[in-house]
Amino acid sequence: DVVMTQSPLSLPVTLGQPASISCRSSQSLVHSDGNTYLNWFQQRPGQSPRRLIYTVSNRDSGVPDRFSGSGSGTAFTLKISRVEAEDVGVYYCLQHTHWPPTFGQGTKVEIK
Amino acid sequence: EVQLVQSGGGLVQPGGSLKLSCAASGFTFSGSTIHWVRQASGKGLEWVGRIRSKANNYATAYAASVEGRFTISRDDSINTAYLQMNSLKTDDTAVYYCIRDSSWLMFFDYWGQGTLVTVSS
Numbered sequence A: 001d002v003v004m005t006q007s008p009l010s011l012p013v014t015l016g017q018p019a020s021i022s023c024r025s026s027q028s029l030v031h032s033d034g035n036t037y038l039n040w041f042q043q044r045p046g047q048s049p050r051r052l053i054y055t056v057s058n059r060d061s062g063v064p065d066r067f068s069g070s071g072s073g074t075a076f077t078l079k080i081s082r083v084e085a086e087d088v089g090v091y092y093c094l095q096h097t098h099w100p101p102t103f104g105q106g107t108k109v110e111i112k
Numbered sequence B: 001e002v003q004l005v006q007s008g009g010g011l012v013q014p015g016g017s018l019k020l021s022c023a024a025s026g027f028t029f030s031g032s033t034i035h036w037v038r039q040a041s042g043k044g045l046e047w048v049g050r051i052r053s054k055a056n057n058y059a060t061a062y063a064a065s066v067e068g069r070f071t072i073s074r075d076d077s078i079n080t081a082y083l084q085m086n087s088l089k090t091d092d093t094a095v096y097y098c099i100r101d102s103s104w105l106m107f108f109d110y111w112g113q114g115t116l117v118t119v120s121s
Helices: none
Strands: A004-007 A010-013 A019-025 A038-043 A050-054 A067-072 A075-080 A089-095 A107-111 B003-007 B010-012 B018-025 B033-039 B046-051 B060-062 B070-075 B080-085 B094-101 B107-111 B115-119
Touching: A004 A089, A010 A019, A019 A038, A019 A089, A019 A107, A038 A067, A038 B107, A050 A067, A050 B107, A075 A089, B003 B094, B003 B107, B018 B033, B018 B094, B018 B115, B033 B070, B046 B070, B046 B080, B046 B094, B060 B070, B080 B094
Parallel strands: A010 A107, B010 B115
Antiparallel strands: A004 A019, A019 A075, A038 A050, A038 A089, A067 A075, A089 A107, B003 B018, B018 B080, B033 B046, B033 B094, B046 B060, B070 B080, B094 B107, B094 B115
16 A cells, blocks of 8 residues: 655644644555645544645635645645635645555644 | 445454445546555554455455455445454554545545544454
């Protein structure tokens, strides 16, 4: 199985400041169709995960534009340009290029 | 509006069985794959298994940790998927989510609210 490694696992951030989460895969996530199937999810306390980003950099409907995704191959990043109080939670990357789909361990974002 | 509404969780003894349901609305359920993912308390997300559509022969696949004990099924006439869990172990204690997969781009875009399964004597 593809191993997804996130860092850091805990990220204290000051309100209004940027935040960045890294996700690395144990093999390239480029599919034979040319797409890279790397998604990002946000899980607020007590809620179900919510998809934020699909295929590396595409924001889902309703996701604020302060969230952005980037990367290629085996290295990916989720950035929050200015952290707001509602961004507190755990963020997960997921790959589904290779079977089975696998998640990163999660990064807990909290306010300093 | 896409919705996945789950039911059926609860407390069960080790070795027991439980069946979870996932009722879908707002999209073409019969053409979609449904996955199940679980999350132990304070832990990360673990893929459990999936069932594909009739066009894909209702093919199922499972994580090694549940293979042979869990069975995923579906009833397209009532837009509902199921997770039958047998020979339950304490390690199966978790919140279980059902999730939509309607295409490569609509992969895991909608999640159920989750249902808690507690395996304890």
